Amino acid sequence: MAAASENNHIPRSSLAALTLGAIGVVYGDIGTSPLYTIKEVFGGTHPIPADTDHVLGVLSLIFWALIFIVSLKYVVFIMRADNRGEGGIMALMALALRSQTRGSKKAWWMTVLGLFGASLFYGDGVITPAISVLSAVEGLEIATPVFKPFVVPLALVVLVGLFLFQRHGTASVGALFGPIMVVWFVTLAVLGVSSIVDHPEVLWAVNPVYAVQFIQIERWYSFLALGAVVLAVTGCEALYADMGHFGRRPIRLAWFLLVLPAVYLNYLGQGALILCNPAAVKSPFYLLAPDWLLYPMVGLATLATIIASQAVISGAFSLTRQAMQLGYSPRLDTQHTSESEIGQIYVPSINWMLLGSVVALVLGFQSSSKLASAYGIAVTGTMLIDTLLAFVVARTLWRWDWFRAVLFLIVFLFIDLSFFSATTVKILDGGWFPLVLGMSVFILLSTWKRGRTMLYEQMRTETMPLEDFIRSLFSYPPHRVEGTAIFMVANPAGVPRSLLHNLLHNKVLHERIVLMTVTTQDIPFVPENDRVRIEQLDFGFYRLWVIYGFKDEPDIPRVMELCAPHGIEFDMMQTSFFLGRETIIPRMRPAMQLWREKLFIWMFRNAGAATAYFKIPPGRVVEIGTQVEL
Secondary structure (H helix, E strand, C coil): CCCCCCCCCCCHHHHHHHHHHHHHHCCHHHHCHHHCHHHHHHHCCCCCCCCHHHHHHHHHHHHHHHHHHHHHHHHHHHHHCCECCECCHHHHHHHHHHCCCCCCHHHHHHHHHHHHHHHHHHHHHHHHHHHHHHHHHCHHHHHCHHHHHHHHHHHHHHHHHHHHHHHHCCCCCHHHHHHHHHHHHHHHHHHHHHHHCCCHHHHHHHCHHHHHHHHHHCHHHHHHHHHHHHHHHCCHHHHHHCHHHHCHHHHHHHHHHHHHHHHHHHHHHHHHHHHHCHHHHHCHHHHCCCHHHHHHHHHHHHHHHHHHHHHHHHHHHHHHHHHHHCCCCCCCCCEECCCCCCCCEECHHHHHHHHHHHHHHHHHHCCHHHHHCCCCHHHHHHHHHHHHHHHHHHHHCCCCCHHHHHHHHHHHHHHHHHHHHHHHHHHHHHHHHHHHHHHHHHHHHHHHHHHHHHHHHHHHHCCCEHHHHHHHHHHCCCEEEEEEEEEECCCCCECCHHHHHHHHHHCEEEEEEEEEEEEECCCCCCCHHHCEEEEECCCCEEEEEEEECCCCCCCHHHHHHHCHHHCCCCCHHHEEEEEEEEEEECCCCCCCCHHHHHHHHHHHHHCCCHHHHCCCCHHHEEEEEEEEEC
């Protein structure tokens, strides 16, 4: 799908296609929440009584959660915070940082918040496939208890197959996502309406009075209910992150025209069913369906949960690539699974990490109800961080007055804190898992960023100024050889160690020396006509700046082609790339904690090769080793 930040003037046919794609990709997580949300409220780890007052109160809470959190906060407000059409917490963090002085305490806190929110997304990426697929397959138990021993093995087969398929990409089956999810949402609505007919009083749940009374009268039950009601709004971060693929307008149309009505009608139908038959709390979603439709519903639900899981997995791949571009992650092997869609990528190490975690969750928790106890705390944590960063963007970039900005902050911070505090009761029941996973990812990202910054500063202080080096060459000119030598450097003002070592050992200098510095800006894409900047120096030296956005794909051979209009042409067969391979030697008194230094050194040693990451032909690369004390 073509990215579109503003779709106000696109043809109706394109708008329809984008809207269909948004239904298939963006709303998989929210769309499959009816499988387990009501079940968790009335029959989960902390169940509440299934009488009329409680049912109407819970249905009212769900409705207003969908309105305030999804509709107002994300679809209306936060989706306005697009970084040149792109969304997601990384983009939101970049927007918030634009108004801050680099290196200031405020900038540091916003970076920490953004990184931790991104880290929590990985926790969501683990739990979503596990709980979604497991809850779908559990429908077989409702058909007959004979299938109960096979639920977990079947769920594992589906999940393992899903992750094994990732290396093939989703381009070939992606066109089916939209139609399948349309069928899913229509089915949700039809099943819901068929049950509402028997108990139409559930329609009164849209009245906020029922939610308010439920909270006022049943404070403890309502608090427990909030921890399960939040399951109805999982997927908001994916909704925001996918804005760059579909644009705001298609996502909004999909939500208000189909997804919101269909999902809530199904919730109302489940509530009506429980009022008719309180025993239905064991699986209100599947018991909505007539017996003859049960097996097809299990199949359709499994397909829908696979699609929902695929969106989260792809989001984890995309987030990882953004982290690499922005310098928060070491280079990881990244494979493209589509020749036409730049966003279709596969990161093997992340895929296997997610698969291992998902399998451990399914084997450890054994049921969707127990998994629901671990679900929600990572989601609410990310939502809370989104609110704080959005407040900064509203004040500094949108120029909101203090009244509007503070009103936005108070309203949504109160809602987010209410849900977050309610999910804290789940920590001992399994909520610790996404927190531990998120904290682990945060430690890795922050350690890498800190270590790279320290390594850069150390190398910068030990580097000879380039101008002084060039002046010395006029006094003692070395032997020159034909061709071009490209040295990739982080500091364009200094002489790279690889150049000095090459001159020291080989006693020669190429007739043309290019110092290439690759930088990543806090915007998603940089136009090709702004990709390169060249400065000619004395003695055949050039500085070449290559500028990418955090969602651009590094491609150095293409960069070399873009240099021709700037007056410098490259012949790949006459060009050699000199890359430094640093070996880090720990100091007696390390600049950061010993365990973090050892972690950084381990990450540094196992980082992917620059050759593959920048698509440099391996036959044109010379690596020169150096040692650096850190």
